[in-house]
Amino acid sequence: MGESKSRGEQAEIRTTLASLASTSGSSKGETAVTAKRDVFKKIINYITIGIDMSSMFMQVMTCAVSSGEDIVLKKMLYLYICTYAQSNPDLTLLTINLLTKDCKDQDPTIRGLALRSLCQLRVANLVEYIMSPIQQGLQDAHPYVRRTAVMGVLKVYHLDKAAVLNAGMLETLQETMVQDKDAQVVANCISVLKQAGAAQMLVSRSLVIPLLNRIKEFSEWAQCQVLEAVSAYKPANEQEVFDIMNVLDDRLLHSNSAVVMATVKLFLHLTLTMPPTHQQVLERIKDPLQTLISRDHFETAYAVLAHFLLIAQRAPVLFSQIYTTFFCRQNEPSYIKTLKLEILTALADETNAYEIATELTEYVNDIDEQLAREAVKAVGRIAIEVQDVGGIVERLLGFLETGKSFVTAEAVIQIKDLLRRYPSIAEACLASVSSIAPEDVTEPEGRAAFIWILGEYGHNIQDAPYLLEPLGSSFADEPVPVRLALLAAVGKLFFKRPPECQRLLGTVLAAAMGDSNQDVHDRALLYYRLLQQSAKEAERVVGAPLPAISHFAEEQSPELRDRIFDEFNSLAVVLRAPSANFIQESHVSAADDALEAPAALPETPRAAAEVDEGSALLSSHEQEEALIDTSTSNGNSPGPSLVSTAGPAAVPTTSASAVDDLLGLSGGDFAMPVAATPAPPPTLSLEPRPVLTPAAFQASWGSLQPAARFSHPLPPSALAAIEANNHQDFCRRTGAVGIATMASGGVAPTFRFYMYAKPMGGPSMVLLEAIVDKSAGSASVTLKCEDAASVQPFAELFRRQLDAMAGVDTLGPALHSGWRMTKGGSQMGPTMI
């Protein structure tokens, strides 16, 4: 739509509006109303396609007011007002009268609609006009108005917390929640209180029990809200847990999968501390979840499957018998199939691995390339995890001969991993591997894996040097990972079969030393110099046998899984990350309360993930890369008189120490990146869950002298965030980076925190006292530590934690005061409530 055309249309609309507004006084008939509706429809249509219609605010108003009794027109007017209120607060003021009048209309529908629109204006300085209609709405005779009013409280809360708190509205809602006869009103109260950070109001026994008893009155969505709220409740004893589960057992039969999932979450969390019952719950939910997967829409089935994967990883044995549920169907979208393969991999054990691998073999032949690749990987992972079942490795070897190059490539990669884990099976594999020609494996990663196998097991593969030979001459054309792998492989093989490899090594070294890639170049140079110094030493370094890997880094650490499990039945499970990693703080603060995201961390999502999981956590992708790196970096280089072939590179004699230095870099598992980059600035990593008893803390605190003292200024937002939720948010945040809280408390305006942390690999604990003074707007921090090296970096880390709190916006005053001891200090990180 051209700009000019839309302008012309706008002018036309304006004229129509004006004429309609003037005539309507006389003709109240249907024709006028119909005409008005048509114009309004046009306007809203324009809004939807993104054209600004705010310039005709006045005309729209006048036109609508004169036909005020038409409800359809009214709804369109409300929509219009709400769309432009934020950008035209002055004009919006004019509509307040109309809306507040409508809030007193005799028709409850209009009362409700007007109130909803009024609350949706999102203009902070109009809040004063909204308060009393909401108050009245909360007392309205009709539930439709009441539930709108309840939601209205939350809308205003996000605009102006103080107004809501001062008016005592949260308390009103709490009363309403107990007393109101209408279930939806109650449900909305729950949602609002929860988001307004008053969740603790919800979890008292006297509230939970009546709610559960009337759960059937709630709509299906409201039931989800109730169940979610109750999942934060800690029952007094085990009997109560059973009572609750008995009352809710039939919710597992509900046809709405959201209700089923909410119930599952509640049951799982209620029984966390009762392992036998927890097992029973897992048995109980098996059937309902299975049905959800089979019957539901693909999208919801996907979400349910993601939860299944999480549960399966926690308790694979329970589900190992129902593995056929996760076999793929032809018409399923690939996101379902991929997830099912992961579940099958997680479930594989001695009893079912063979059957699962057989089914996976079917997928390897599938037309869908993605699925075929995933299937090969899955078989590989099963072969690694389930060791004693025959036939699986054979299947993997069979994939080498399917004739599809990507299947061959994936299979070679899996076999390489398998050999790293179980070198003893080499004999069984090598015949098949050596029968493939290098040109059959075109993908770099697969090719590198193939070359690695040739280098590592070349003494058992008759043709190994000759298989590598053509690659030597095409060295420069290969991608970097292949070049590195080739260099390492040829180096290794040289020590095993020198006569056959000497020429090849010469070619490869020459090509590699002239390589433009830093890593290739450097490694070639290293080999070359080593050989120059002493062939024996070179063999020791380059040809060193690799230790078998006993454990591959998992994609998710158990701790991470536990944290995700705490957020069961949410996006966190589907996205496989704690909500802090994908929810942005600034917006959480704008739209929500910190209580909603208790595990939220102050850093940017990526940084948070890194701090949390430390370097031990590798994604599957990284994991594979790391494996390649090890294979290449542990490689090595040749011996005697190669100098003549050694090409043009400048080869100054290097001192032994320089060589040692290089070795130090390349000897580790992550040699490549380290060699290429300068050392990163020193950072402090902390152990995720330090342990210290209160007594030990006290003793150390008493005996140590302060190692550092500093005062750190804090903006009001940070102060509020620290104070909020009885400090728990702050403690949880610091806990997430490894700073545990021993005790916290105090009375406004001063709060004290005693915390401790243990630097990774460091000799001793860092102890800390922080006194946050609200009136002074700062935190005074005292650090005590035996190890002076840790003090400065730790101080920096803690400063960052304090600063990060500024990004978190939370609700007012702490509810308790006085001292509170956290249990043994081990409570950090994810606790359930």
Add this chain to the structure above:
Amino acid sequence: MAASAVFILDLKGHVILFRDYRGDVPIRYAERFITKLNELEEAGKVTPIISDEGVSYLYVQYSNLYLLIVSRENVNAASMLLFLHKLREVFVHYFNELEEESLRDNFVIAYELLDEVMDYGYPQFTEAKILSEFIKTDAYKMEVQARPPMAVTNAVSWRSEGIRYKKNEVFLDVVESVNLLVNSNGTVVRSEVMGALKMRTFLSGMPECKLGLNDKVLFEAQGRGGKNKSVEMEDIKFHQCVRLARFENDRTISFIPPDGAFDLMTYRLSQNVRPLIWVECTVEKHSRSRTEYLVKARSQFKERSSASNVEIFLPLPPDAITPTVRASQGTAVYVPEKEALVWKIKSFPGGREFLLRAKFSLPSVAAEEEPHGRMPPIAVNFEIPYFTVSGIQVRYLKVIEKSGYQALPWVRYITTGGEYEIRMA
């Protein structure tokens, strides 16, 4: 844990409807969503949930539309996706069809609906029946004082008062759908039956219904089914109208039904059931370019039953040329766009076997470009009326209403082929 906004987009990402609930995700995010989606599509990594820069996108595709929820919070994933499906049902109920055209024609009503199904991002009511109480499709009817949502006021949220029919009738269909997966070597990898009691009620007032099923089913629902020859029902689910407490006590299924169509009860059987229709396909390659299928289809249920509208989809290579077919029963047609030969048999009595022979050739060049990807499985559609795998039977269906009218109950049984797949060798 609420949604920020609901979008309805066409496949290019143009906004057709946009309802902002929280004001923290502006309309331009529709573009971001489409860009991200296209990226993922290219990488072959599309999922119904996408997270990007702190915003989560949850969507379902329906015909040529995306229904999309955006949120900045850690929302309940399953619930939001399900909500979108319910929203789709609501739109279909109102506009008969949900597509760009029908939305544009009715977008004021669509906005009204969006206003009621969610408040501030929290789902409220998604039952079309209830919504139609206060959002009338015909705008002129609005002149009559619109009633506020009645259902909210009483405990029976799924049914409104004051419904009247001249003829009071209730239809009950017992439908069982068989999912089957058979491996290329002929072993049954997986078989399950999804059962449902589907009701359509046209009853006046607030009728009280009672449904009696045969004992077998009820005992099994209690988990004490006899060991021998009984079929084990798993995971029986009832519509929210069923008084579950009553069911637990005296095993009667009693309920006040919603008006119109709904699923009263669903269940699943997962133990191996004998495949009702068995298809075997032998592939003979006479030369590089000439291939012949020999297909046997056998019905493995009692002779007194008969399957109707049987369709067997036999996949052919995409480049198959001039297939010729002979079938001992029914007709077989080559459908190039499905890359399959469709063998239709109108009536297939129990305990019978029919044969089909198909010959086709492949372009000789293509034939040499081995290997082909695996052929998709043979799929089978069928219906067997008056038959259920589970043996479930309706003993009685009583309708009691205080006005005392007589309602006519109609009951049917049918078993159909669902995901019925047989892999080719």
